[in-house]
Amino acid sequence: xxxxxxxxxxxxxxxxxxxxxxxxxxxxxxxxxxxxxxxxxxxxxxxxxxxxxxxxxxxxxxxxxxxxxxxxxxxxxxxxxxxxxxxxxxxxxxxxxxxxxxxxxxxxxxxxxxxxxxxxxxxxxxxxxxxxxxxxxxxxxxxxxxxxxxxxxxxxxxxxxxxxxxxxxxxxxxxxxxxxxxxxxxxxxxxxxxxxxxxxxxxxxxxxxxxxxxxxxxxxxxxxxxxxxxxxxxxxxxxxxxxxxxxxxxxxxxxxxxxxxxxxxxxxxxxxxxxxxxxxxxxxxxxxxxxxxxxxxxxxxxxxxxxxxxxxxxxxxxxxxxxxxxxxxxxxxxxxxxxxxxxxxxxxxxxxxxxxxxxxxxxxxxxxxxxxxxxxxxxxxxxxxxxxxxxxxxxxxxxxxx
Amino acid sequence: xxxxxxxxxxxxxxxxxxxxxxxxxxxxxxxxxxxxxxxxxxxxxxxxxxxxxxxxxxxxxxxxxxxxxxxxxxxxxxxxxxxxxxxxxxxxxxxxxxxxxxxxxxxxxxxxxxxxxxxxxxxxxxxxxxxxxxxxxxxxxxxxxxxxxxxxxxxxxxxxxxxxxxxxxxxxxxxxxxxxxxxxxxxxxxxxxxxxxxxxxxxxxxxxxxxxxxxxxxxxxxxxxxxxxxxxxxxxxxxxxxxxxxxxxxxxxxxxxxxxxxxxxxxxxxxxxxxxxxxxxxxxxxxxxxxxxxxxxxxxxxxxxxxxxxxxxxxxxxxxxxxxxxxxxxxxxxxxxxxxxxxxxxxxxxxxxxxxxxxxxxxxxxxxxxxxxxxxxxxxxxxxxxxxxxxxxxxxxxxxxx
Numbered sequence: 001x002x003x004x005x006x007x008x009x010x011x012x013x014x015x016x017x018x019x020x021x022x023x024x025x026x027x028x029x030x031x032x033x034x035x036x037x038x039x040x041x042x043x044x045x046x047x048x049x050x051x052x053x054x055x056x057x058x059x060x061x062x063x064x065x066x067x068x069x070x071x072x073x074x075x076x077x078x079x080x081x082x083x084x085x086x087x088x089x090x091x092x093x094x095x096x097x098x099x100x101x102x103x104x105x106x107x108x109x110x111x112x113x114x115x116x117x118x119x120x121x122x123x124x125x126x127x128x129x130x131x132x133x134x135x136x137x138x139x140x141x142x143x144x145x146x147x148x149x150x151x152x153x154x155x156x157x158x159x160x161x162x163x164x165x166x167x168x169x170x171x172x173x174x175x176x177x178x179x180x181x182x183x184x185x186x187x188x189x190x191x192x193x194x195x196x197x198x199x200x201x202x203x204x205x206x207x208x209x210x211x212x213x214x215x216x217x218x219x220x221x222x223x224x225x226x227x228x229x230x231x232x233x234x235x236x237x238x239x240x241x242x243x244x245x246x247x248x249x250x251x252x253x254x255x256x257x258x259x260x261x262x263x264x265x266x267x268x269x270x271x272x273x274x275x276x277x278x279x280x281x282x283x284x285x286x287x288x289x290x291x292x293x294x295x296x297x298x299x300x301x302x303x304x305x306x307x308x309x310x311x312x313x314x315x316x317x318x319x320x321x322x323x324x325x326x327x328x329x330x331x332x333x334x335x336x337x338x339x340x341x342x343x344x345x346x347x348x349x350x351x352x353x354x355x356x357x358x359x360x361x362x363x364x365x366x367x368x369x370x371x372x373x374x375x376x377x378x379x380x381x382x383x384x385x386x387x388x389x390x391x392x393x394x395x396x397x398x399x400x401x402x
Numbered sequence: 403x404x405x406x407x408x409x410x411x412x413x414x415x416x417x418x419x420x421x422x423x424x425x426x427x428x429x430x431x432x433x434x435x436x437x438x439x440x441x442x443x444x445x446x447x448x449x450x451x452x453x454x455x456x457x458x459x460x461x462x463x464x465x466x467x468x469x470x471x472x473x474x475x476x477x478x479x480x481x482x483x484x485x486x487x488x489x490x491x492x493x494x495x496x497x498x499x500x501x502x503x504x505x506x507x508x509x510x511x512x513x514x515x516x517x518x519x520x521x522x523x524x525x526x527x528x529x530x531x532x533x534x535x536x537x538x539x540x541x542x543x544x545x546x547x548x549x550x551x552x553x554x555x556x557x558x559x560x561x562x563x564x565x566x567x568x569x570x571x572x573x574x575x576x577x578x579x580x581x582x583x584x585x586x587x588x589x590x591x592x593x594x595x596x597x598x599x600x601x602x603x604x605x606x607x608x609x610x611x612x613x614x615x616x617x618x619x620x621x622x623x624x625x626x627x628x629x630x631x632x633x634x635x636x637x638x639x640x641x642x643x644x645x646x647x648x649x650x651x652x653x654x655x656x657x658x659x660x661x662x663x664x665x666x667x668x669x670x671x672x673x674x675x676x677x678x679x680x681x682x683x684x685x686x687x688x689x690x691x692x693x694x695x696x697x698x699x700x701x702x703x704x705x706x707x708x709x710x711x712x713x714x715x716x717x718x719x720x721x722x723x724x725x726x727x728x729x730x731x732x733x734x735x736x737x738x739x740x741x742x743x744x745x746x747x748x749x750x751x752x753x754x755x756x757x758x759x760x761x762x763x764x765x766x767x768x769x770x771x772x773x774x775x776x777x778x779x780x781x782x783x784x785x786x787x788x789x790x791x792x793x794x795x796x797x798x799x800x801x802x803x804x
Contacts, residue, residue, distance in 0.1 A: 006608060006636035008662040011574055013518035020667035022497070022660075023471030038464035046460065050452045050678075058448065061648035062440035062779065069425030095424070101503055101652075104673045116415035134671070172413055206408060234408035246463035248677030250503075258424075260410040265422035269536070271506045274676030275650030276452075377464065 017137065028351035029386025034247050034328065035377035040299045041246055042284070042292045049283035050276075057279070065272045070265060072099025072253070072273060076282035080239075080253060083289065088214065089228030090237065092255050098265065101273040103212055103240035103252030107134055110208055110236055112267045113260065114172045115140055122160060123175040124152050126331070126361040126370075128182040128210070131175060143171070144362035149322065151181055151188035154195045161203045173208040173236070174200055179222055180213035183331045183360045183372040185324030190223045197230050206234045212252075215244040215293050217326035218301050233257040241281055243328065244293055249277045300328060300376055306383045307375040314391035318401040328376040331357075333369060338398045340371040343390075346397055352390045419539065430753035431788025436649050436730065437779035442701045443648055444686070444694045451685035452678075459681070467674045472667060474501025474655070474675060478684035482641075482655060485691065490616065491630030492639065494657050500667065503675040505614055505642035505654030509536055512610055512638055514669045515662065516574045517542050524562060525577040526554050528733070528763040528772075530584040530612070533577060545573070546764035551724065553583055553590035556597045563605045575610040575638070576602055581624055582615035585733045585762045585774040587726030592625045599632050608636045614654075617646040617695050619728035620703050635659040643683055645730065646695055651679045702730060702778055708785045709777040716793035720803040730778040733759075735771060740800045742773040745792075748799055754792045 060066040068074040077094040084090040100106040107130065115121070117139035123131065125144035135142050143164070145156045157174070164171055174196070178188035188196075200207050209226045227237040237255040251273065254264065307330050311319050320333045334340065340356040347354055357370030375383060394400050462468040470476040479496040486492040502508040509532065517523070519541035525533065527546035537544050545566070547558045559576070566573055576598070580590040590598075602609050611628045629639040642654040653675065656666065709732050713721050722735045736742065742758035749756055759772030777785060796802050 004634065005659065005661075006634045008516075008608065008659075008665070011516055011572075011608070012665060013516070013521075016515065016665055017668035019664035020472070021664075023473065025471075026465075026469060033466060035466060036464040038461040041461050041464050043456065043460045046463075047453060047456045050456060051449060054445065054449045054452060058445045059440040059443050061448075061650040062438040062443050063428075064435060064437060064649045066650050067428060069427075070422070071425065101676070102673045104671055108671060113418065114410075114413055114415070119415075130671075170413075206410065206413070232406065232408045242673075247466045248463040248468050248674065250673060250676045257407065257410075259407075262421035262423075263410070263414060263418055266419035269506055269510060269532075271504045271644075271652060272650065274503070274652045274679045276682060277676045277678045280678060 027348065027353040029378060029382055029389060030353045031373040031375070031378065031386060032353045032355050033374060034242055035374070036243065036247055036328070037296065037299050037303065037376050040296045042288060045288045045292070046280060046284055049287070050280045053279045053283040061275055066275050066279070070268070070272060071095065071097065073275065073278035073282055075286070076278045079282055079285050083285075084255065087222065088211070089224035090255065091228070096255050096257065096261065098254045098256070098261060098268070099273050099278055100252045100254060100268070101270065102242060102250040103210070103238050104130060105268070106238040106252045106254045107131060109254065109264045109267050110238070111138060113264045119172045120164060120169050121173055121175060122157070122171050122205070123362065124177065124181060125363050126184055126367065128177065129355070129359050131210070132362060142362050147181065147184050147186055149186060150192055151178055151186040152176055152196070154192055154199065157196065158199055161199055161205070165203065170203070171205045173206050175208040175210065176226070177210045177213070178226060179211055180216060180325070180327040182213065183329055183355070185322070185327045185329065185331060187217065187223065187325055190229070193223060193226050193229055197226060200234060201232060206236060209235050209237045211237060212240040212243055213327045216297055216300060216328065218297055219325070220294060220297070227255060236260065244289070244296065245281065245284070249281060250274065251277050251281055297326070303375045303380065303383065304330065306380045307373060307387070310384050310387035311373070314388050315394075315401045328374055330373045330375065332371050332373060334371070334394070335400050336369055338369045338394065338400050340369065343371070343394055343397060347390055347393045350389050350393050352386050352393065354390065429750065429755040431780060431784055431791060432755045433775040433777070433780065433788060434755045434757050435776060436644055437776070438645065438649055438730070439698070439701050439705065439778050442698045444690060447690045447694070448682060448686055451689070452682045455681045455685040463677055468677045468681070472670070472674060473497065473499065475677060475680035475684055477688070478680045481684055481687050485687075486657065489624065490613070491626035492657065493630070498657050498659065498663065500656045500658070500663060500670070501675050501680055502654045502656060502670070503672065504644060504652040505612070505640050506532060507670070508640040508654045508656045509533060511656065511666045511669050512640070513540060515666045521574045522566060522571050523575055523577060524559065524573050524607070525764065526579065526583060527765050528586055528769065530579065531757070531761050533612070534764060544764050549583065549586050549588055551588060552594055553580055553588040554578055554598070556594055556601065559598065560601055563601055563607070567605065572605070573607045575608050577610040577612065578628070579612045579615070580628060581613055582618060582727070582729040584615065585731055585757070587724070587729045587731065587733060589619065589625065589727055592631070595625060595628050595631055599628060602636060603634060608638060611637050611639045613639060614642040614645055615729045618699055618702060618730065620699055621727070622696060622699070629657060638662065646691070646698065647683065647686070651683060652676060653679050653683055699728070705777045705782065705785065706732065708782045709775060709789070712786050712789035713775070716790050717796070717803050730776055732775045732777065734773050734775060736773070736796070737802050738771055740771045740796065740802050742771065745773070745796055745799060749792055749795045752791050752795050754788050754795065756792065
């Protein structure tokens with residue numbers, strides 16, 4: 001037998017994504033990703049929750065699905081049904097909820113259930129990179145709708161729907177993050193939500209509502225979810241605990257009518273999502289969620305202040321942004337001559353990671369001089385220092401700030 | 403706006419699996435699935451592990467991947483590298499290991515990386531249903547190789563590889579469960595493993611080794627893994643904690659050379675597997691795995707005795723089986739006139755769930771009068787009662803036992 005290493009390359013099918021790079025550790029000043037404020041992790045209460053739920057019903061771990069069936073741990077779904085009702089106005093039963101391995105698996109399940117190569121979907125022009133990447137990989141035509149300070153523009157959505165209709169195309173869904181939009185942080189007012197539902201209904205297109213950030217509005221006041229405002233069962237709703245508790249706990253959920261839920265479930269071929277995480281979250285959230293989240297919000301708002309001050313201090317008038325009403329990121333516009341994709345590498349070499357705007361928009365020209373800066377995970381000091389470094393690099397690469 | 407419920411049906415792409423049924427609770431006598439013995443769950447030690455690991459490093463939950471990167475919690479990979487070396491003879495580095503959301507996700511990742519519609523793979527004729535179903539869904543041609551008491555037959559494998567070669571077909575992999583095969587419980591001797599590696603190398607076909615049951619051999623002695631016997635990097639190895647600790651903890655793993663590992667990782671789009679489960683398992687296993695598993699084995703062996711006695715008592719000479727050397731299931735052959743797929747429904751109506759053989763074999767005629775009976779989860783009393791009921795139903799449907 002030869003000891004020449006076996007070459008898998010000729011066996012790989014066409015269309016695989018590029019190979020992963022080796023992981024080389026975290027960057028010192030990391031302004032990317034959904035990492036959260038580790039000081040605000042409710043550790044003592046999570047430890048107590050793990051202890052109490054495991055002692056009480058830990059032996060159910062010996063059974064796939066914990067005796068709750070394939071939709072996930074029932075007490076967690078009960079918590080969610082109550083929380084979604086009181087916070088978002090959603091009226092759903094526990095069996096309208098499917099627990100997923102983070103909302104990323106939820107995106108994959110919804111896409112797997114509705115999309116085939118060549119289909120068309122509508123999304124916000126500036127949009128979560130993970131959504132854009134998934135749609136590109138699936139070979140789907142993506143129509144991006146520009147946003148204003150109130151989220152997706154309804155005049156543009158109406159025009160796009162009419163344009164598709166004229167071509168005989170029925171979009172598979174309208175994907176939106178209406179509440180603390182990623183990356184613009186906009187919150188869609190209730191009247192615009194109603195208008196979106198009217199347009200969707202008129203064109204027979206369902207809405208795919210991604211609501212991962214809604215717990216993180218500074219005021220604690222959020223508009224009702226699109227799901228809550230529809231009486232037609234045409235909204236598939238996705239949420240997560242990553243932003244409100246901890247991202248490494250991979251627990252998200254889908255709320256959908258049984259007709260489409262029952263078609264998604266066979267695509268979830270993982271034997272259920274992690275049970276320990278579901279049990280601990282249910283135990284924790286039932287007792288502590290409503291007092292934990294306001295404390296987290298205050299901490300995030302304080303970090304946002306630091307981020308905005310730092311950007312003002314180091315970029316001056318060269319950087320513009322709206323003051324977000326919630327969330328974990330700031331969407332910054334730089335002068336036209338700055339290309340944030342070209343800023344990325346030298347910034348990284350200086351220890352600063354950013355999200356270039358072109359990766360968070362389907363309009364590459366629009367995103368070109370923009371960037372997303374996440375502020376939840378770094379300390380106040382790291383925000384100060386990292387933004388200072390970023391401005392230095394930007395100055396040496398683009399002469400900005402002057 | 404109409405309140406007619408929205409109909410998603412026209413939006414569904416072709417080829418979706420059938421809709422899931424509503425879950426109606428667990429069956430009283432459940433002889434299916436990988437559920438484990440809840441009395442043997444090491445609950446106190448798991449509680450202690452959760453407490454200690456969370457107090458020590460729980461704040462890392464605020465970061466995707468816990469500062470360990472996308473391949474999973476590093477202390478768990480360190481435990482695995484040491485365990486796989488001492489138990490299975492595998493020599494691998496922590497960066498050759500990818501933690502997955504159960505070994506089911508591992509199957510999906512390997513298949514996603516290697517298979518396209520129309521490809522050909524080789525598997526054991528009688529085989530894990532989840533593997534068969536995945537391959538069918540992917541539109542892959544499956545060549546099933548018959549087994550004997552020592553696992554996959556090498557004369558038949560050799561003939562199949564030659565036959566494919568004559569047709570100009572290079573199989574994408576040979577999938578095997580060589581150690582406590584599912585459903586036959588056979589253990590492939592070391593010399594046959596070497597022969598399989600020679601055949602695979604001669605035909606340029608890699609091996610996909612599924613090793614989920616290897617911890618559960620009564621003697622505690624296992625042959626080296628195929629992965630350990632190859633010096634060519636042509637074996638992709640998959641394992642799991644579902645059978646040795648608890649199935650609701652969704653933690654499995656892949657061991658593979660970086661060349662193919664780096665192509666799998668971008669297909670894992672879930673933001674990492676559940677961190678709490680990885681942390682608790684690493685903490686528990688490092689301290690207790692080696693003393694927990696022998697106690698579990700003894701309990702499973704005792705349940706197997708009960709299962710074999712019950713089948714002998716209630717089916718008599720009508721049921722034949724080999725005494726498994728490990729695992730959690732008994733593969734039973736009934737007389738030719740029994741169709742276990744037709745036994746399934748009336749048995750279920752009587753509160754007894756079985757795995758019909760035709761669902762666990764690519765040779766439907768061979769599987770027709772066979773069934774898989776899992777014995778880890780039901781109590782000894784439930785095994786007695788359930789097998790008695792099953793025999794009653796079988797008698798009234800097929801006149802067997804006489």
